[in-house]
Amino acid sequence: VDAHLLRTFVTVARRGSFSAAAAELQYTQAAVSQQIAALEGDLKVTLLRRRPVEPTEAGARLLEHAVPILLRMDAALADVTRMTAAPAAQLTVAMTPLAAALSAATATLAELRTRLPRLDVTIRIASREDVAESTARGKADLGLTDGIAAPNDPLQLLAPLSATGLAEVGVSVILPCDHPLATAPSRIGLSHLADARWIDAPAVAPTLTALRRATGIEGFRAACWYDGTDTLTLFRLAAEGHGLTLLPAQLAVNEPSVTAVQVREPRLVHRVELVHGVLPADSPAAAFAALISP
Amino acid sequence: VDAHLLRTFVTVARRGSFSAAAAELQYTQAAVSQQIAALEGDLKVTLLRRRPVEPTEAGARLLEHAVPILLRMDAALADVTRMTAAPAAQLTVAMTPLAAALSAATATLAELRTRLPRLDVTIRIASREDVAESTARGKADLGLTDGIAAPNDPLQLLAPLSATGLAEVGVSVILPCDHPLATAPSRIGLSHLADARWIDAPAVAPTLTALRRATGIEGFRAACWYDGTDTLTLFRLAAEGHGLTLLPAQLAVNEPSVTAVQVREPRLVHRVELVHGVLPADSPAAAFAALISP
DNA sequence: GGACATTACGTGTTACGTAAAAATG
DNA sequence: CATTTTTACGTAACACGTAATGTCC
Numbered sequence: 001v002d003a004h005l006l007r008t009f010v011t012v013a014r015r016g017s018f019s020a021a022a023a024e025l026q027y028t029q030a031a032v033s034q035q036i037a038a039l040e041g042d043l044k045v046t047l048l049r050r051r052p053v054e055p056t057e058a059g060a061r062l063l064e065h066a067v068p069i070l071l072r073m074d075a076a077l078a079d080v081t082r083m084t085a086a087p088a089a090q091l092t093v094a095m096t097p098l099a100a101a102l103s104a105a106t107a108t109l110a111e112l113r114t115r116l117p118r119l120d121v122t123i124r125i126a127s128r129e130d131v132a133e134s135t136a137r138g139k140a141d142l143g144l145t146d147g148i149a150a151p152n153d154p155l156q157l158l159a160p161l162s163a164t165g166l167a168e169v170g171v172s173v174i175l176p177c178d179h180p181l182a183t184a185p186s187r188i189g190l191s192h193l194a195d196a197r198w199i200d201a202p203a204v205a206p207t208l209t210a211l212r213r214a215t216g217i218e219g220f221r222a223a224c225w226y227d228g229t230d231t232l233t234l235f236r237l238a239a240e241g242h243g244l245t246l247l248p249a250q251l252a253v254n255e256p257s258v259t260a261v262q263v264r265e266p267r268l269v270h271r272v273e274l275v276h277g278v279l280p281a282d283s284p285a286a287a288f289a290a291l292i293s294p
Numbered sequence: 295v296d297a298h299l300l301r302t303f304v305t306v307a308r309r310g311s312f313s314a315a316a317a318e319l320q321y322t323q324a325a326v327s328q329q330i331a332a333l334e335g336d337l338k339v340t341l342l343r344r345r346p347v348e349p350t351e352a353g354a355r356l357l358e359h360a361v362p363i364l365l366r367m368d369a370a371l372a373d374v375t376r377m378t379a380a381p382a383a384q385l386t387v388a389m390t391p392l393a394a395a396l397s398a399a400t401a402t403l404a405e406l407r408t409r410l411p412r413l414d415v416t417i418r419i420a421s422r423e424d425v426a427e428s429t430a431r432g433k434a435d436l437g438l439t440d441g442i443a444a445p446n447d448p449l450q451l452l453a454p455l456s457a458t459g460l461a462e463v464g465v466s467v468i469l470p471c472d473h474p475l476a477t478a479p480s481r482i483g484l485s486h487l488a489d490a491r492w493i494d495a496p497a498v499a500p501t502l503t504a505l506r507r508a509t510g511i512e513g514f515r516a517a518c519w520y521d522g523t524d525t526l527t528l529f530r531l532a533a534e535g536h537g538l539t540l541l542p543a544q545l546a547v548n549e550p551s552v553t554a555v556q557v558r559e560p561r562l563v564h565r566v567e568l569v570h571g572v573l574p575a576d577s578p579a580a581a582f583a584a585l586i587s588p
Numbered sequence: 589g590g591a592c593a594t595t596a597c598g599t600g601t602t603a604c605g606t607a608a609a610a611a612t613g
Numbered sequence: 614c615a616t617t618t619t620t621a622c623g624t625a626a627c628a629c630g631t632a633a634t635g636t637c638c
Contacts, residue, residue, distance in 0.1 A: 001371055003297040018618060031604055033619060038603090043371070045378050050618065051612055058377050061572065065370030065454065069363060076359030077295060077337070083352050084339050150444075152510050160359065216446050278355060312593060325629055327594055332628090344593065345637055 003073060005039045006066040008032055009047065013063055016053050068158070071136060075160055078138025079277045091284040092122040094131045095144035097204050097229050101251060103166050103272045105144050108292045112284070119284050125229060127203040132159040135275055141285035143275040148206040148214050148246065151269050161275040164293055168269040171206075172249040172260035174238045179259070187264035194219030199243035201226040204234050206246050206270070215266055246270075297367060299333045300360040302326055303341065307357055310347050362452070365430060369454055372432025373571045385578040386416040388425040389438035391498050391523050395545060397460050397566045399438050402586045406578070413578050419523060421497040426453040429569055435579035437569040442500040442508050442540065445563050455569040458587055462563040465500075466543040466554035468532045473553070481558035488513030493537035495520040495528050500540050500564070509560055540564075 011021040012032060022032040040047050047059035055063060093109060100106055106123065113121050126134070128145050135143035136159040147155045148171055154163060173188060194215075200208050200222035208220045224242040226234060231251060238245050239257035248270050249260035274293060279286040305315040306326060316326040334341050341353035349357055387403060394400055400417065407415050420428070422439050429437035430453035441449045442465055448457060467482060488509075494502050494516035502514045518536040520528060525545060532539050533551035542564050543554035568587060573580040 001297075001367070003295075003367075019616090028605055029618070030606080030620085033617095034603075037619085043374050045374055053618095058374050061377060062370060062374050065366060065373065068454070069366050069370065072359060072363050072366070073295065073297075076356055076363065079359065080337050080339055080352050080356050083355060160362070313591085322630055323593070324595085324631080328628075331594080347593090 001039075001042050003070070005035050005042075006062075007070055008035045009039055009059075010063065010066050010070060012036060012048065012053065013055050013059065018053065071133065072160055074138070075136040075277060078136070082138060082278045082280060085280070087280060087283045089118060089284075090120040090122070091142075091288060092124065092140045093142045093144065093288065094124040094126055094134050094140035096128055096131055096146050097125055097231060098146040098248070098251075098270070099131075099144035099272045100125060101231070102146060102169060102248060102270065103144060103292070105292060108288065112288055112291065116284065116287075127229065132157055132161065132275065135159070136161055136277065138277065141276070141279075141283075142288060144272060145275055146270060146272045147210055148268050149271050150214065151267055153271075155271060155273050157273075157275060159275075161277060163273045163275045164289075165271060166274050166292065167272040169248045169250065170262055171246050171268050171270045172252070172262045174235065174245045174247050174252055175259050175261060176239050176241050177257060177259055179241075187262045189265040190215055190263050190268075191217055191265070193244060195221075197221075197223035197243040199224045199226060199234065199237055199245045201228075201234050201237075201245060203227060203229045204231055204247075211246065214268055295333075295336050297364070299329050299336075300356075301364055302329045303333055303353075304357065304360050304364060306330060306342065306347065307349050307353065312347065365427065366454055368432070369430040369571060372430070376432060376572045376574060379574070381574060381577045383412060383578075384414040384416070385436075385582060386418065386434045387436045387438065387582065388418040388420055388428050388434035390422055390425055390440050391419055391525060392542070392545075392564070393425075393438035393440040393566045394419060395525070396440060396463060396542060396564065397438060397586070399586060402582065406582055406585065410578065410581075421523070422501075426451055426455065426569065429453070430455055430571065432571065435570070435573075435577070436582060438566060439569060440564060440566045441504055442562050443565050444508065445561055447565075449565060449567050451567075451569060453569075455571060457567045457569045458583075459565060460568050460586065461566040463542045463544065464556055465540050465562050465564045466546070466556045468529065468539045468541050468546060469553050469555060470533050470535050471551060471553055473535075481556045483559040484509055484557050484562075485511055485559070487538060489515075491515075491517035491537040493518045493520060493528065493531055493539045495522075495531075495539060497521060497523045498525055498528050498541075505540065508562055 008021060008025055011024055012018055015021050015024065018032045019029045022029045036048060045058040046056050047062060049056055095105060109121055109123060112119065124140060131143040131145045134140045149155055151168065154165065157163060173193065194217045198208055198220050208222055211220050212218060224237060226237060234245060235255045235258055249262060252258055252260040274289060276289065279289055302315060302319055305318055306312055309315045309318065312326045313323045316323045330342060339352040340350050341356060343350055389399060403415055403417060406413065418434060425437040425439045428434045443449055445462065448459065451457060467487065488511045492502055492514050502516055505514050506512060518531060520531060528539060529549045529552055543556060546552055546554040568583060570583065573583055
């Protein structure tokens, strides 16, 4: 039961093919076959059905563990090596679209760029998963992520990272201007909207799963899916009545086709957090964190 | 960067000795030395100071990752093998003292014992860490743990386990009868007590850390530590004025020397959760879970 | 000097690649 | 029949044990 057997198992399951996994991992097909056989022999369970290659029930269960394990091993490696690595002349910050919009991060990075001209600053806008994963794996020095939560509650992140809260703003329901509720009282309870049509836009807005968890209400079923990261597109979908979505009011002020109605109950905030592994002293990453966190 | 290098590293760090770790892991001292050398070579960092053997800064950081990684690997192994293993004639349930007191678990187990006389039922009372860990590792089939949280909020468990809430009761401050607050209004706000003397009894009562997290208030400093698992002893310590503690009121009714004053604010509950990995259908564990959960 | 960690060296196992066989659609 | 996985086998690397050497209280 070795770690890199898990890695090839995960790769085979993801790619759905022994040969493809072998190519990705720089192995022979035969080697991959042997590794899977060894793993199945150790556990005395069939993990994959062949032709087509897909995980069995036991394999699926193992995947649920293996993916976080491998992520954490990469994080451990990145964390430890970062402690000794020379302070790089490079700073990569990954952030979700809303984290960028709701924090002073991009402005602070611009400031840092002028103050340290020799520093190579890179910004990566990505989904929440990508931000957490690339920060944990050390592909980014810092991450900025967002989500909804009760006031002062930290976000629940999957990856093993330190986190500090940066900002909290109220959340609002984005409605088409001609929606019946748009002219209603300026604040609204979410419980009345659990049965409405919602847009699931996990890369931009809070996920509906997070919404259910934060409110404790089932419902919030998706009528429309949007996998992109563009806020404008999301507004247009909302304006055209494809469903509701939850965004900070300040983002909607310049959008004439939609109205933002603040959520009164339950008490929720849209929260931005800075996440990071080890921050070596005197590193650009530590400088940025110090600039942005107070 | 192999998993079992991590295992020997953790063992060496815990035991504080290469030879002791070698004895525990059934290796030669030389083998352990080589493994640590290999790990340090891979990471290009010194992980341990020798004589005395203690982790360096980098080593300490690695430990923070390594321990959960190894726990999760054991959990993965236990989970997958449990899916195929024959339904055992044995049922081991680990629980914290308060989980036992606040749930019908022991009664249900007694019932199960009479209904399935051939079943070998074992109860293990242990600390929260032990319950979580032994359940994750498969040493126990099920665990019952407790803690304080906001109403309907799940407990935050470290181990990778499924959890279902079983019970929630109000929390009360346990005071000596002659305490000034004992005769005061029957409900009290916790914020007034942040600066009081508290007893840290992590195995029985909620940990003070959990208290700070749940209330968002710093403070709750310990004036007295109790590592045991006995509720009566904790009551005596509270009665003698060594400090306050937080327990469900119903446990104090038969204790003449202490009074329980319910906590009014913030809204907190003492919550009991059933935790488990995979529950094979038709297993005694699944039967118990079905009996106790609705 | 004694306990403990490291280095040196020999050996058995393992893990991979090449190549041939089997299986599946 | 072609593509993909499995099996067979040779080789090279590795990881461990034994034993000798080094090092710190």
